[in-house]
Amino acid sequence: DLCALPELTERAILESLRARFRQEKIYTYIGSILIVINPFQFLPIYNPKYVKLYDNHTLGKLEPHIYAVADVAYHAMLQRRRNQCIVISGESGSGKTQSTNFLIHHLTALSQKGFASGVEQIILGAGPVLEAFGNAKTAHNNNSSRFGKFIQVNYQESGTVRGAYVEKYLLEKSRLVYQEHNERNYHVFYYLLAGASEEERNSFHLLKPEEYHYLNQVTVVLTSETSAPRVFQQISVATKVPPEPEPERWDGIFSLLSAILHLGNIRYKKKTYRDDSIDICNPEVLPIVSELLEVSSKELIFNYMTRKNKTTRGHMSKEALNFRQAGTVRDSMAKSLYSALFDWIVFRTNHALLNNKDLEDDSKILSIGVLDIFGFEDYESNSFEQFCINFANERLQHYFNQHIFKLEQQEEYRSEGITWHNIDYIDNSACINLISKKPTALTLLDEECNFPQASNQTLLDKFKRQHEGNSYIEFPAVMEPAFIIRHYAGKVKYGVKDFREKNTDHMRPDIVALLKSSKNAFICSLMGIDRRPAADTPTRKRVLCLWSQASLNKLMETLDQSEPYFVKCIRSNAEKLPLRFNDSLVLRQLRYTGMLETVRIRQSGYSIKYTFQDFVRHFHVLMPHSTPPTKSGIREFFRRSHLPPAGYQVGHTMVFLREAERQRLQTLLHQEVLRRIVTLQRRFRAVLERKHFVNMRQAACIIQAAWRSYRERRRFRQRRDSAVVIQRRWRLFCQRRCAAAVTVQAAWRGFRERGRYRRVCASVTRLQALGRGYMARLRFAEMKEERKRLNTEQNQPSEMDVGPMEDLLASEQAEKEEQSRSADETSHKNRSKRESRRMREL
Numbered sequence: 001d002l003c004a005l006p007e008l009t010e011r012a013i014l015e016s017l018r019a020r021f022r023q024e025k026i027y028t029y030i031g032s033i034l035i036v037i038n039p040f041q042f043l044p045i046y047n048p049k050y051v052k053l054y055d056n057h058t059l060g061k062l063e064p065h066i067y068a069v070a071d072v073a074y075h076a077m078l079q080r081r082r083n084q085c086i087v088i089s090g091e092s093g094s095g096k097t098q099s100t101n102f103l104i105h106h107l108t109a110l111s112q113k114g115f116a117s118g119v120e121q122i123i124l125g126a127g128p129v130l131e132a133f134g135n136a137k138t139a140h141n142n143n144s145s146r147f148g149k150f151i152q153v154n155y156q157e158s159g160t161v162r163g164a165y166v167e168k169y170l171l172e173k174s175r176l177v178y179q180e181h182n183e184r185n186y187h188v189f190y191y192l193l194a195g196a197s198e199e200e201r202n203s204f205h206l207l208k209p210e211e212y213h214y215l216n217q218v219t220v221v222l223t224s225e226t227s228a229p230r231v232f233q234q235i236s237v238a239t240k241v242p243p244e245p246e247p248e249r250w251d252g253i254f255s256l257l258s259a260i261l262h263l264g265n266i267r268y269k270k271k272t273y274r275d276d277s278i279d280i281c282n283p284e285v286l287p288i289v290s291e292l293l294e295v296s297s298k299e300l301i302f303n304y305m306t307r308k309n310k311t312t313r314g315h316m317s318k319e320a321l322n323f324r325q326a327g328t329v330r331d332s333m334a335k336s337l338y339s340a341l342f343d344w345i346v347f348r349t350n351h352a353l354l355n356n357k358d359l360e361d362d363s364k365i366l367s368i369g370v371l372d373i374f375g376f377e378d379y380e381s382n383s384f385e386q387f388c389i390n391f392a393n394e395r396l397q398h399y400f401n402q403h404i405f406k407l408e409q410q411e412e413y414r415s416e417g418i419t420w421h422n423i424d425y426i427d428n429s430a431c432i433n434l435i436s437k438k439p440t441a442l443t444l445l446d447e448e449c450n451f452p453q454a455s456n457q458t459l460l461d462k463f464k465r466q467h468e469g470n471s472y473i474e475f476p477a478v479m480e481p482a483f484i485i486r487h488y489a490g491k492v493k494y495g496v497k498d499f500r501e502k503n504t505d506h507m508r509p510d511i512v513a514l515l516k517s518s519k520n521a522f523i524c525s526l527m528g529i530d531r532r533p534a535a536d537t538p539t540r541k542r543v544l545c546l547w548s549q550a551s552l553n554k555l556m557e558t559l560d561q562s563e564p565y566f567v568k569c570i571r572s573n574a575e576k577l578p579l580r581f582n583d584s585l586v587l588r589q590l591r592y593t594g595m596l597e598t599v600r601i602r603q604s605g606y607s608i609k610y611t612f613q614d615f616v617r618h619f620h621v622l623m624p625h626s627t628p629p630t631k632s633g634i635r636e637f638f639r640r641s642h643l644p645p646a647g648y649q650v651g652h653t654m655v656f657l658r659e660a661e662r663q664r665l666q667t668l669l670h671q672e673v674l675r676r677i678v679t680l681q682r683r684f685r686a687v688l689e690r691k692h693f694v695n696m697r698q699a700a701c702i703i704q705a706a707w708r709s710y711r712e713r714r715r716f717r718q719r720r721d722s723a724v725v726i727q728r729r730w731r732l733f734c735q736r737r738c739a740a741a742v743t744v745q746a747a748w749r750g751f752r753e754r755g756r757y758r759r760v761c762a763s764v765t766r767l768q769a770l771g772r773g774y775m776a777r778l779r780f781a782e783m784k785e786e787r788k789r790l791n792t793e794q795n796q797p798s799e800m801d802v803g804p805m806e807d808l809l810a811s812e813q814a815e816k817e818e819q820s821r822s823a824d825e826t827s828h829k830n831r832s833k834r835e836s837r838r839m840r841e842l
């Protein structure tokens with residue numbers, strides 16, 4: 001922060017800035033004002049890491065950065081519920097547009113919190129489209145914005161982006177038909193010619209850049225056009241975003257751009273030397289133009305050669321145009337068409353940026369506006385455009401002075417009893433009055449535009465007469481048609497040539513009517529939206545002193561209703577060389593922007609003031625409970641807060657603070673609020689955790705109970721199942737044992753019974769044998785008796801009869817042996833069986 005410099009001189013500031021620049025620190029604070037020195041080299045300080053780093057910090061806590069300004073504006077908007085604006089100023093090529101882009105990027109990133117909605121994408125996507133149509137290469141800047149823009153990002157009260165709105169200021173139309181040496185026309189023409197496909201080339205009659213008069217007046221440089229097709233595609237996609245995906249619109253844009261270029265190729269010649277009447281040298285161009293614009297070629301020729309005039313009796317008369325007039329008509333038509341197209345692009349962008357929710361509910365919208373307006377310009381030859389641009393810069397510088405110097409040094413200090421020494425600064429009110437306050441420069445210009453006999457010379461004469469003796473305007477000593485204005489940034493000489501013409505709208509009503517008759521709906525609609533009043537307005541009555549009239553005042557009103565932040569861009573060197581610091585160039589810019597005075601006033605002035613009520617309301621968190629909003633109460637607070645006494649003063653009804661002290665208090669407030677938030681969070685989290693814990697414990701008990709009962713059931717089931725199995729096995733075992741026992745018993749009984757049986761059998765057999773033997777013996781005895789009796793009877797016993805008896809006895813003997821042998825065997829077997837069973841049992 002330059003306010004912290006021990007020695008406050010131009011040199012000290014310059015050296016400090018240079019030393020920082022050498023370390024690639026391009027950002028420096030003066031209190032809450034940010035100075036940016038364009039490095040002309042991309043530094044790695046804009047990646048998402050930095051977006052995160054600069055989220056929600058007080059200014060000055062971290063290294064100065066453009067993101068810090070965006071962040072502070074964003075949080076101030078949310079805290080104070082007030083709109084904020086960031087005013088970026090600096091001369092051409094100082095980095096305003098680049099800074100705007102960084103700001104918009106950060107402002108949308110802050111709102112996204114990780115997820116990008118469509119609106120943010122559209123806001124970021126609108127940039128390249130507007131740049132293509134409104135930027136051009138100039139001697140000072142290869143991508144110079146030739147229009148001013150105020151981008152207003154709208155937020156919901158929650159801080160999320162709701163939509164955005166772009167306001168454009170004064171497009172430099174003259175560039176379309178004429179460019180200075182080393183400059184170019186608008187980028188979009190080169191993108192179109194380099195990026196169009198072969199089919200598009202044929203259907204839109206596209207030629208090479210050097211074949212167009214509007215492009216070939218200076219050497220056409222197409223070196224950077226390697227990226228043109230890509231940019232062209234990007235633009236074509238961006239302009240097709242919903243809600244109007246009409247491809248014919250894009251075709252309409254192609255046709256219009258091509259028609260403008262072909263229009264510029266129309267050349268006139270005088271029919272005869274003495275006569276003023278003219279002819280078109282290349283009539284073959286007209287059918288192409290009429291085809292592209294889809295208007296009648298006969299009407300087109302008629303309008304390019306003649307003009308309708310209203311006679312004093314109210315009739316319309318036809319007047320042939322002279323050579324100069326015809327050229328003017330051609331160029332003004334091209335300019336008006338391009339301007340209408342640019343208006344449409346802005347309108348279209350706004351349409352896409354306008355979130356439909358805006359229409360649905362009426363909740364409060366907060367906004368942060370970023371103003372990127374063309375820088376102060378002082379070229380070799382300056383014309384009406386530079387006059388308007390520099391006037392706008394005067395107004396902005398005035399706005400800056402108001403906020404930084406004037407508001408701080410008002411009567412208030414005295415009436416509040418504040419000790420104060422005024423700091424001098426360059427007040428540019430007189431220069432603004434010279435240009436805009438009646439009956440001065442712009443009103444004279446308007447008058448001369450409405451007066452048919454007037455010329456630029458008569459305008460200059462009026463200037464001279466009216467402002468003789470005014471120290472802010474001078475006239476060159478030699479008879480030069482020019483005047484010099486002493487701006488806050490230095491003297492600038494303006495040539496009055498074309499002043500009147502450039503200040504008036506030359507789009508004639510009959511040409512508007514012709515374009516409105518176009519069969520191309522897009523071209524027709526362009527005329528409808530933008531030019532409707534012109535058709536009814538007499539030529540030369542529509543004065544376009546945009547800066548003296550409505551738009552600049554409206555901008556100033558918007559800025560006045562917002563809390564401003566200032567970003568001062570400084571060009572480091574004229575040659576656009578990377579990281580080159582040119583002392584004299586930087587010093588010149590520091591001087592004319594009043595940086596030294598700014599540092600002084602920021603260092604010693606009380607830039608912040610609060611009423612007692614506001615102060616207590618704002619900082620009540622730091623104060624004991626029920627601190628009264630009175631002088632004594634606030635003094636007591638300051639006494640206890642140990643702020644350096646020079647940093648604040650308590651007036652009769654207000655508290656005055658220096659920026660550093662405000663920041664200190666703000667930091668304390670921030671810390672205290674954070675501490676309380678943390679305490680609250682801690683308690684709340686503890687409650688939540690306890691609740692959570694109780695719930696968890698309950699849940700754990702339920703789960704445990706369920707688990708245990710389940711486990712027990714499962715165990716019981718397992719036990720029951722295994723018991724059943726065991727029982728079953730036991731039963732099986734028992735059954736098997738029983739069966740075995742039965743088998744053994746059966747075997748034993750069988751064995752026993754068999755033994756018994758065998759014994760019985762043997763006994764029976766023996767009994768039978770005995771019985772039979774007995775019987776046989778009986779019979780034998782009987783037979784013997786018989787034989788004896790027979791023999792006795794016959795007296796001679798026969799041998800033959802004895803024989804059978806002996807046989808019988810022998811067979812009985814054999815049978816006995818056999819029986820005893822089988823009985824032996826059976827007993828042997830039984831014995832061995834018994835033995836083996838005994839063995840098994842053992």
Ligand SMILES: Nc1ncnc2c1ncn2[C@@H]1O[C@H](COP(=O)(O)OP(=O)(O)OP(=O)(O)O)[C@@H](O)[C@H]1O
Pocket residue numbers: 038039040041042043090091092093094095096097098099141142143144145146373374375569
């Ligand atoms: N922060 C930056 N880092 C790197 N390069 C930068 C930075 N700012 C600007 N530049 C370079 O400087 C060039 C000019 O910047 P820019 O177009 O933003 O200037 P400007 O002030 O808007 O000019 P004009 O008023 O003519 O539109 C850019 O094209 C870019 O190359």
